[in-house]
Amino acid sequence: MIKTPTKFIALLYGAALLTSSAFAQGVATDPVGYVTLDLPSGTNLVTAPLLGDIQHTGLAGTVAGVVVDLSGLPVSVSTPSYVHVTSGTAAGAIASIISSDATSVTLEGAIAGLSEGDSIRIVDHFQLADLTAASSSSLVDGSVVTIYNSDNTSDSYTTYSNVWYDAGFAASDDVIVFPGEGVVMNLQGATTLTFVGNVNTEPVDVALTSGAVNVIGSVNPSTPSGADSIGDSLAASLADGSTLTLYSEDGALTTGVTYTCYSGIWYDPSFSATNISVASPSAVVVSPQGTVAATMPAAY
Numbered sequence: 001m002i003k004t005p006t007k008f009i010a011l012l013y014g015a016a017l018l019t020s021s022a023f024a025q026g027v028a029t030d031p032v033g034y035v036t037l038d039l040p041s042g043t044n045l046v047t048a049p050l051l052g053d054i055q056h057t058g059l060a061g062t063v064a065g066v067v068v069d070l071s072g073l074p075v076s077v078s079t080p081s082y083v084h085v086t087s088g089t090a091a092g093a094i095a096s097i098i099s100s101d102a103t104s105v106t107l108e109g110a111i112a113g114l115s116e117g118d119s120i121r122i123v124d125h126f127q128l129a130d131l132t133a134a135s136s137s138s139l140v141d142g143s144v145v146t147i148y149n150s151d152n153t154s155d156s157y158t159t160y161s162n163v164w165y166d167a168g169f170a171a172s173d174d175v176i177v178f179p180g181e182g183v184v185m186n187l188q189g190a191t192t193l194t195f196v197g198n199v200n201t202e203p204v205d206v207a208l209t210s211g212a213v214n215v216i217g218s219v220n221p222s223t224p225s226g227a228d229s230i231g232d233s234l235a236a237s238l239a240d241g242s243t244l245t246l247y248s249e250d251g252a253l254t255t256g257v258t259y260t261c262y263s264g265i266w267y268d269p270s271f272s273a274t275n276i277s278v279a280s281p282s283a284v285v286v287s288p289q290g291t292v293a294a295t296m297p298a299a300y
Contacts, residue, residue, distance in 0.1 A: 082094045093113070182217050205296075246258075
């Protein structure tokens with residue numbers, strides 16, 4: 001089963017800046033591209049297919065709980081942003097930055113396994129305001145985005161005059177959508193989303209909670225096969241009996257097929273083994289039999 005976005009074009013291929021020390025302490029240039037997706041009026045599952053600006057790449061210094069020493073930081077680390085670990089035992093893990101100075105960042109939560117010398121990068125978070133921008137401010141008033149939380153609660157936000165508001169009518173453009181996290185968009189009119197950003201070149205961990213609604217995407221706008229597909233990546237992490245459901249993109253979330261994982265293989269309802277490859281910004285719903293962090297592979 002393969003689902004692809006309307007259009008994915010890479011505009012620039014770049015490499016990390018190198019120095020004589022064999023690793024740059026600075027800004028990296030990942031491939032830059034754009035992805036378009038036509039959405040009908042009604043309910044749709046969407047995830048951000050590209051990353052925000054990459055502010056810094058480097059090596060972790062001393063790690064003391066939530067404080068990570070880093071050399072060569074920008075004068076000011078823009079927030080909201082997050083640390084993404086790209087090497088070592090914690091590779092794939094992310095954590096939001098709550099503050100920084102010239103030599104360190106303080107994280108929202110400690111990253112288990114992060115050690116001195118591990119490669120990291122600092123990346124801008126995707127926010128609800130970025131959904132508005134992706135739509136070229138064409139979202140019809142009254143459209144709603146719902147984000148499902150790990151405790152099986154959800155938060156909904158409604159757009160009016162291109163500003164998102166929560167249930168208490170507080171402005172919420174700055175609400176974060178984490179890498180690999182999907183949202184449910186209930187649109188009052190059809191729209192086209194055009195995402196512009198960095199193509200992900202490193203694996204990213206996505207948290208999956210047992211007993212909760214998990215709407216996720218691959219962080220990959222292409223549809224690779226085998227170990228690099230979202231299906232194989234999830235199957236490698238999930239316990240037997242976990243399920244993945246694909247929904248139609250007709251604005252009604254008509255149930256397509258629910259696949260069940262056994263021994264690292266997905267099976268359809270007739271128990272035929274199936275390869276699953278879904279390109280973001282399309283998203284899927286996963287029901288794991290145990291809480292786990294699944295690693296989504298890089299696009300390149």
